[in-house]
Amino acid sequence: MAEAQTFSTAPATPRHRIEVLYSNAVDVWVAWLPQFQDATGRYPVLAPAERKVAADPARAATRVAIRTLLARYCGSTPADLRFKTGPFGKPELIDSPLSFSASRRCNLALIAVAAKGRLGVDLEISRPLPELDGICAMLHPAERALIANTPRARRKYLFYRIWTRKEAALKAIGTGLAFGLDGFSVVGEQICNRVAGPCLTAGAAPLALHDLTCGGNWLAAVATEIDAARPRLFALSPPETAQGDCS
Structure with missing residues (x-):
């Protein structure tokens, strides 16, 4: 796998x-949720339905960060943005062609933005995985074989790279894990870093996959229909702060 990009x-x-x-262009932003x-606990920029998540500060902060960022792209205010959800619950902007996707782990979130097309992002933190062999059994045979033939010291890293790619692809097609993990592969020369096979609807463009990292044990990937240069990576700050933090 190619070397992952890091954030500025x-x-x-x-x-x-x-x-x-x-x-x-495809932009990916890292947000420090605190x-x-x-x-x-009022979160005035959120819609009334969104405020139901206010009891979970990380979830509420993620919604605020999404609105803050998308408002800048749309030339709007965060509170004025309107959303709808797809059949599997994926949020979409109303009255805007922009595509976006978000992923949160602990106090960190990634938000990807593109001009059009399907888009997905996934963020994970690398943790000890004593059950790695069992989890790998859920993957595509080509992915299981690649991990099995990798030196044991590198298997966990490779697993997380594969996992973030698969999650990003499944978010891009809008199903999430409901689609399953073993029906397509995100490794191998035959796909050239493109998701092939049953996860694509008829006539749809292939998904380009890009590995990302924001330092430490954080690993991520983005999947996009836009066949362009690698995503541009940034740290998001709310208006009153000088810069974000992706450490």
């Missing part, structure tokens, strides 16, 4: 909005 620190600006709307939490 830069605030969202109108330039990002123009580039993502009028080019094939910066988006509301100590009062």
Whole structure:
């Protein structure tokens, strides 16, 4: 697998909005969630239905970070954005062609934004996996074989790379894990880092997969229909802070 990209620190600006709307750019932002939490628990930028998650500060902060970022791309305010959900619960913007996807682990979130097309992102933290062999049994045979033929010291890293790719692809097609993990492969020269086979609907473009990292034990991947240069990576800051933190 190719070397993963790492994040730089830069605030969202109108330039990002123009580039993502009028080019094939795909932007991925890392958000440090404590910066988006509301100590009062009110979260005024969220819709009434979204405020039901306020009891979970990390979930509520993720919603705020998503609205904060997308509003900058849409030239709107965070509270004015409207969303709908697909048949498997994937959120989509109303009255905007932008695609987005988000993933959260602990106090960190990734938010991917593209001008169009299917898009998915997944974030994981590398933890000890004593049950690795059992989890690998759920993967595609080609992926299981690759892990089995990898030196044991590298197997956990390879597993997380495969897992984040698969989750990103499943989020892009909108099903999540409901589709299953063993019906397609994200490794092997025959697919050239493109998701092939049954996870694509008739006539749909293949998904380009990109490995990402934001430091430490954090691993991530993004899946996009846009066949362009590798995603641009940034750290997201709320307006009142100077820069984000992806450590």
